Amino acid sequence: MRHGGQILVQALKTNGVTRVFCVPGESYLAALDGLFDSGIDTVVTRHESGAAMMAEAHGKLTGRPGIAFVTRGPGATNASAGVHIAFQDSTPMILFVGQVASDQRDREAFQEVDYRAMFSPLAKWVAEVDRTDRLPEYINRAFATALSGRPGPVVLALPEDMLSDQADVIDMPAAQPPKAQAAQSDIAEITERLAQAKRPFILVGGGGWRAEARDALGAFAKALNVPVGAAFRCQDYLNNDHPNYVGDVGIGPNPELAKAVREADVLLALGPRLGEMTTSGYTLLRAPLPEQALLHVHADANELGRVYHPSLGVAGRPAEVVLQLAAHTGSGRFQSTHNPHDPDGRAAYVSALRRSYEAWQRPVETPGDLKMQQVMAHLRDTLPETAILTNGAGNYAGWLHRYYRWRGWRTQLAPTSGSMGYGLPAAVAAALEHPDRSVLCLAGDGCFQMTSQEFGTACEYGAKVIVLVVNNGMYGTIRMHQQKTYPGRVSATRLKNPDFAALARAYGALGLTVTETAAFPDALAQAMAADTPAILDLKVDPRALSTTLQTKDL
Missing domain, CATH: 3.40.50.970 (Thiamin diphosphate (ThDP)-binding fold, Pyr/PP domains)
Structure with missing residues (x-):
């Protein structure tokens, strides 16, 4: 009993x-x-x-x-x-x-x-x-x-x-969910239609992925020479250094990338729901009948045709399907029939999109002494590939999405629902699960204060998180829209903030204030070397909003 x-x-x-x-x-x-x-x-x-x-x-x-x-x-x-x-x-x-x-x-x-x-x-x-x-x-x-x-x-x-x-009960064995693979005929059709397309595009996202599927995606994209874009906040689904990775199709994407999605003749949506954030408000694909030949793979059959009518709908787990696709392209049978349209043109098409992605990551100047684009570039160039970066929602996330590169699997934790306050709890969970890896939380001052009490949880359990608080004294996203819609009539968007660095020290942790770009590398190095969690209070000019990042809403 x-x-x-x-x-x-x-x-x-x-x-x-x-x-x-x-x-x-x-x-x-x-x-x-x-x-x-x-x-x-x-x-x-x-x-x-x-x-x-x-x-x-x-x-x-x-x-x-x-x-x-x-x-x-x-x-x-x-x-x-x-x-x-x-x-x-x-x-x-x-x-x-x-x-x-x-x-x-x-x-x-x-x-x-x-x-x-x-x-x-x-x-x-x-x-x-x-x-x-x-x-x-x-x-x-x-x-x-x-x-x-x-x-x-x-x-x-x-x-x-x-x-x-x-x-008095008998314990049951562990639950075993089905694999939900695609029919082999669907695998063959997807592969052939991508191979024969002039401007194919693969868009990846959704749930149920794993490291093996990520590797298979890279092999499949390389075998067919197809560009790959990541859905909103799914940027770690393919190593961003992979030659076929061309950027994130999220909020305010690279205009050249958005154009490529609009002009694709065959679009393989491998896992994403194709919601508002990934389709730029349902504009990259025309609803309900896209101009692109849409090949939509999703684990839930009810999602297929819910918004967009697919040319081919496949109900299967994307992780399983991409493993099938990679195995199919690696088979001798496929190689013998593979005849892509204009292979030289396809290579030039992918290379041009890759160059556009790399150009999009070059820093764009913003006001103030502390440049967030330079901060992100420093993180991109110095953090190990295994570093986990988390964020919630806010205007500040535009810098992270645009300038950072995710190279390792499950190194990006961010809410596609756009929930503020997510970054710090997610960072605590990540640091507890992977205590041997660097874990950084990027949070706006408003976003951080939604769940700032969880910094105490990090300190209690020894979760060595580094919180970068982008402090501009306001709810930046709302202010951006407010200034655009009702210029000069600021209302309900100002924030009276505490000394965030002092808050960290009150918990017995490291707290540093950074006011200029040149001071950030040393502050980050101190945080990385500390044996406690840390908060870096980044004082950012309120004028440095994501209008320079061409974003709609963060």
Whole structure:
């Protein structure tokens, strides 16, 4: 006989869970008891949004569901931001929410919420476990649902009495989601249509990728000599030094890159949903019938044809499909029939796009003594390939997207949902998972203050994160749009900021203020050498907005 918390934790261990994130609550005391001496690392955060965002980032990093525990009512509503990120980013995640005891349900008891109604638009599956002996069943289904098809978040509500009750149950084996490969005829058609195209283009993104698929993508693109662009905040899906990588098709892309997508005759969308951010507000492809021959590969069949009618729709996990494509192009059968249209012209086409990408990364002058474009260039040229960079949302992210190069797999953690405050919790999760790697969080002053309390979590658990706070004293994105739409009428966008470097020192960490470009390399070196987390307060001129980066909204 075991109580529900012990049964639950054993199911987590069976499914390979090694770390969970939480804010403790009396509604799930039995689960906390189950975690005691379980061998699972329990990270206590300062706020439920931080716990959920850390779990989401953990899911991105590992490809396995990140786990968060929060209490009922306010705890659940605070965590909803992380669930929304996981949904829009197609990240596997499971949120466990304490619930009122079953004999108090439907009385609007203390902190009672109907979680099925609350989370159903934000999660793949929401359920409430009514029986202790069914916990293994529910948890295995949660893992299978989070990982199968288009990955995403699952929410399980745990009534307090159910969790503390005892039951004699048999533990289930780990969930095994299907591979979801494409038919061989689809692989052959995709390969042939790309080979015969004059101006083909591959656009990669979405969830469910892994390192092997990234390598296969590079081999496939090289074999067919096709340019590859990354969807919004998916820039680490191919080594940015690869000769076929031509930039990110996100917010405010390189105009030459946007033109190439618009003028492509065959476009292979390998994983992305083709949402607003990746299509520049649904302008790079005409909806609902694109001018390009659209070959759309997506793990969820319901996504195919949802916005754009594809010439060929393939329901399959992009990681599996790209492995199939690489194997097909490497076969002797394909080589014998491969006859690309104008191979010399194709090579010139790819080379021109690559040169345009490299030119796009040359720094553009901005006002002020501290130049963020130069800061990003220094990071690009000095950080190891394994360094992980995180960010939330804000005008500042435009510099990172444009000037940095991601070379290693899962070295970019950022929310495609555009959620502010994500960067610091994601950095903490990354530093705990990879303590031997450099982890940097880039955050605007407004973005940082959404979750700045999680710097305390980093200090408590020894997560050596370096936070670069881009401090311009305002909500820069909104100010940019405000000045454009209502010039001279500044409202609700100013920020009164603390001394961020002093905040770091108050935690016993390293805090430095940087006011000019020449001082940044030394400040970064000190932060890299420190044995504590660090905050570098970067004082940026408020006039240095992303209008110079030709961005729409960051």
